[in-house]
Amino acid sequence: MDFIKRFGEDTPSKKQAVERLRLVLVHDRARVSPGLMEKLREDIIKAITRYIDIDEDKMEIELNSTENRAELVANIPVNRIRRVPDKKIGEEIGTSLS
Amino acid sequence: MSGRVIVVTSGKGGVGKTTAVANIGTGLALNNHKVVMIDADIGLRNLDVVMGLENRIVYDLIDVVEKKCRLRQALIKDKRFENLFLLPAAQTRDKSEISPQQMKALCAELSEEFDYILIDCPAGIEQGFKNAVAGATEAIIVTTPEVSAVRDADRIIGLLHSSDLDDPMLILNRIRPDMVRKGDMMNIDDVNDILAIRLLGVVPDDEGIIISTNKGEPAVLGKNSKAGEAFRNIVRRIQGETVPLMSMDFDPGLFGFLRKMFNNK
Numbered sequence: 001m002d003f004i005k006r007f008g009e010d011t012p013s014k015k016q017a018v019e020r021l022r023l024v025l026v027h028d029r030a031r032v033s034p035g036l037m038e039k040l041r042e043d044i045i046k047a048i049t050r051y052i053d054i055d056e057d058k059m060e061i062e063l064n065s066t067e068n069r070a071e072l073v074a075n076i077p078v079n080r081i082r083r084v085p086d087k088k089i090g091e092e093i094g095t096s097l098s
Numbered sequence: 099m100s101g102r103v104i105v106v107t108s109g110k111g112g113v114g115k116t117t118a119v120a121n122i123g124t125g126l127a128l129n130n131h132k133v134v135m136i137d138a139d140i141g142l143r144n145l146d147v148v149m150g151l152e153n154r155i156v157y158d159l160i161d162v163v164e165k166k167c168r169l170r171q172a173l174i175k176d177k178r179f180e181n182l183f184l185l186p187a188a189q190t191r192d193k194s195e196i197s198p199q200q201m202k203a204l205c206a207e208l209s210e211e212f213d214y215i216l217i218d219c220p221a222g223i224e225q226g227f228k229n230a231v232a233g234a235t236e237a238i239i240v241t242t243p244e245v246s247a248v249r250d251a252d253r254i255i256g257l258l259h260s261s262d263l264d265d266p267m268l269i270l271n272r273i274r275p276d277m278v279r280k281g282d283m284m285n286i287d288d289v290n291d292i293l294a295i296r297l298l299g300v301v302p303d304d305e306g307i308i309i310s311t312n313k314g315e316p317a318v319l320g321k322n323s324k325a326g327e328a329f330r331n332i333v334r335r336i337q338g339e340t341v342p343l344m345s346m347d348f349d350p351g352l353f354g355f356l357r358k359m360f361n362n363k
Contacts, residue, residue, distance in 0.1 A: 012281025017245050018288050025252055033256065
C-alpha cells in the first residue's frame with residue numbers, strides 16, 4: 001500500500017538529509033581547515049583593495065547559518081573609493097588570484 | 099616487487115569497514131593476487147571472526163612490533179586460499195603500544211612480499227586512525243547513505259588531504275534500492291555530489307552479509323549474494339578494470355513493480 005500513502009508525502013526525507021548535510025559540512029569544512037578561511041580573507045582583501053581602500057584591521061568575515069541556509073558575512077569598513085582601479089594591485093591579482 | 103598498501107577507513111563505526119576488507123581481500127586472493135589483511139583495530143579485533151580464522155591466532159600485530167615473534171609467525175593463512183593472510187590485532191593491548199613509524203616500517207616490509215596490503219582501520223580519528231593510515235599509499239572510504247556516516251566520511255577526507263592520501267576512493271555501502279526509489283534514502287549521486295571523490299563501488303544492503311558473517315565466510319565467495327557481486331566488481335576496479343556500476347533495480351517485488359508502473363505514468 002505504500003505507493004498510495006505517497007500521495008500525502010510531498011517531501012521525501014532524503015531531501016532533508018541532503019540539505020542538512022550541506023549546511024553542517026559548510027561549518028565542518030571551515031573548521032577543519034582554518035587556513036582556507038585565512039586564504040579566502042587574503043584574496044578578498046586583494047580583490048577589493050583594487051577598487052576600494054578598506055580598513056583591513058577592522059574587517060570581519062564569518063560563516064553564519066540559519067535553519068535553512070549558510071552565508072558568508074563580510075563587514076568591511078571603507079576608507080575611500082578609488083577613481084580608477086589601482087593598477088599595481090591589479091597586476092598582483094592577475095598573478096596571484098586564479 | 100612493491101605491493102599496494104590500501105587503508106580502509108570511515109570515521110564512523112559500524113558502516114562496514116571490516117566486511118569490506120574481508121571481501122576485498124578474499125576477492126583479490128580469488129583473482130590470484132598475494133594478499134595480507136592487517137587488523138589495525140587494537141583492542142577490538144574483528145577481522146579474524148569475519149574471516150572465520152579466530153581459532154588460529156597465536157601471535158598478533160603488537161607481538162610483531164615488539165619483536166616477540168617473527169612477522170611470518172604472526173601471519174595466519176586463510177582456510178580457503180593459499181595466497182591470503184591475516185595479521186590480527188592484539189585484543190588485550192592498547193593502541194598507544196604501536197606508533198605510526200612502526201606501522202610504516204611494517205607496511206614497507208610486507209609490500210616487498212605481497213601484491214596487496216589491506217589495512218582495516220579503527221573507527222574514530224585518534225591514535226588508532228593515525229597508526230592505520232601511516233603506512234598506506236592509498237585509501238578507501240566506506241560510508242552508508244546516512245547523514246551521520248557521510249558527515250564523518252567528509253571529515254576523514256579532509257584529514258587525509260593533509261596527509262599524502264589526497265585521492266581516496268569511496269564505497270557506498272548498504273544502499274536500499276526500495277528506499278531510494280521512495281525518496282527516503284540518499285542515492286549515489288547525492289552522496290557523490292557531497293563528498294566529490296572517486297567512486298569505487300556501491301554495495302546494496304544484503305541480509306546475506308549477516309549470514310556470511312555468522313559463518314565466517316566472506317560474501318564475495320557466494321554466487322547468489324548481491325553484496326558479494328558488488329564486492330567482486332569493486333575488486334576488479336581496484337585491479338584497474340573498468341566495470342559499470344551494478345543496477346540497483348533488482349527484485350522490486352510485486353509492489354515495486356506496481357509502483358514503477360504507477361510512477362512512469
